[in-house]
Amino acid sequence: MAVDFRPLSFALGAEVIGLDLHSPVSEVEWKQVHQGFLQFGVLLIRGQSISREQHIAFSRRFGDLDEHESLPMDRDATLPVLLMVTNDQKPDGGPSNSRYTGQMWHSDMSFTLAPALGSLLHAIEVPPVGGDTLFANMYLAYDTLSGRMKQMLEGLNGVHHSERKNSGLSATWEKENQRLNPPVAQPVVRVHPETGRKALYIGEKVKCFEGMTQEESKPLIDFLIRHATRPHFVYRHSWQANDLLIWDNRCTSHLALGDYDPQCRRHLERTTVLGTPSGHVAEMEVTV
Numbered sequence: 465m466a467v468d469f470r471p472l473s474f475a476l477g478a479e480v481i482g483l484d485l486h487s488p489v490s491e492v493e494w495k496q497v498h499q500g501f502l503q504f505g506v507l508l509i510r511g512q513s514i515s516r517e518q519h520i521a522f523s524r525r526f527g528d529l530d531e532h533e534s535l536p537m538d539r540d541a542t543l544p545v546l547l548m549v550t551n552d553q554k555p556d557g558g559p560s561n562s563r564y565t566g567q568m569w570h571s572d573m574s575f576t577l578a579p580a581l582g583s584l585l586h587a588i589e590v591p592p593v594g595g596d597t598l599f600a601n602m603y604l605a606y607d608t609l610s611g612r613m614k615q616m617l618e619g620l621n622g623v624h625h626s627e628r629k630n631s632g633l634s635a636t637w638e639k640e641n642q643r644l645n646p647p648v649a650q651p652v653v654r655v656h657p658e659t660g661r662k663a664l665y666i667g668e669k670v671k672c673f674e675g676m677t678q679e680e681s682k683p684l685i686d687f688l689i690r691h692a693t694r695p696h697f698v699y700r701h702s703w704q705a706n707d708l709l710i711w712d713n714r715c716t717s718h719l720a721l722g723d724y725d726p727q728c729r730r731h732l733e734r735t736t737v738l739g740t741p742s743g744h745v746a747e748m749e750v751t752v
């Protein structure tokens with residue numbers, strides 16, 4: 465059966481119609497999905513009550529998977545390619561490390577030397593209302609800058625820090641997080657390796673530009689984030705259980721809103737597809 469796409473917003477995102485991951489995906493279907501992934505940046509497949517193994521197997525169609533060495537506190541103990549995004553308590557009754565995951569504009573793994581190509585987030589249980597996620601189209605963000613601004617950004621590197629807003633991590637894990645993930649400099653403008661288009665690579669993990677102070681950098685960082693996340697560049701996803709949401713981290717940015725009752729369970733599981741190595745460890749002190 466042919467796969468179809470129903471756009472979800474003006475800026476980005478499409479729902480995939482006619483694909484069921486309970487059975488193997490044919491070559492023809494895969495080619496269509498991959499084309500849709502490049503075209504829409506975010507794909508939604510509803511009604512996927514699939515197993516972890518099926519989630520992982522489909523994710524591998526996109527490329528090699530990250531074993532999340534950079535985020536040991538969040539990965540599953542037996543299946544390290546699965547990252548938990550959950551407010552479930554830990555076995556010892558302590559709060560989940562990942563209850564605030566993603567509550568700042570970011571592109572996955574930008575603070576490492578292997579920023580993610582894509583992510584596939586599977587909703588197991590979600591609150592009856594809220595817990596939405598916003599996605600921004602970073603091609604549009606780049607394309608709509610003035611020519612002079614584009615020139616200024618060319619060759620500029622942003623320094624990405626692994627800090628999390630409302631970290632939710634114990635002091636010990638926070639220290640380990642900083643040890644594992646020193647600040648990394650990444651180009652502010654990245655060329656998408658498959659489409660050849662330029663996209664803005666900026667978010668709240670960027671604390672300064674390489675070679676500039678944080679004070680000098682902040683106004684421009686703030687402007688670029690505000691510009692990239694204007695409402696008309698954004699798709700807001702309201703989750704349903706069994707949604708599989710797939711995004712291209714090379715041309716989108718996202719933010720988990722945290723707009724839900726924390727008494728309600730919110731449990732999602734993510735695979736992360738490894739991207740092209742990029743960036744270098746930044747030779748500068750960054751305060752957060």
Ligand SMILES: O=C(O)CCC(=O)C(=O)O
Nearest residue numbers: 549565566572597720734
């Ligand atoms: O929980 C969400 O809605 C998004 C999580 C997130 O930001 C991530 O997995 O990178």
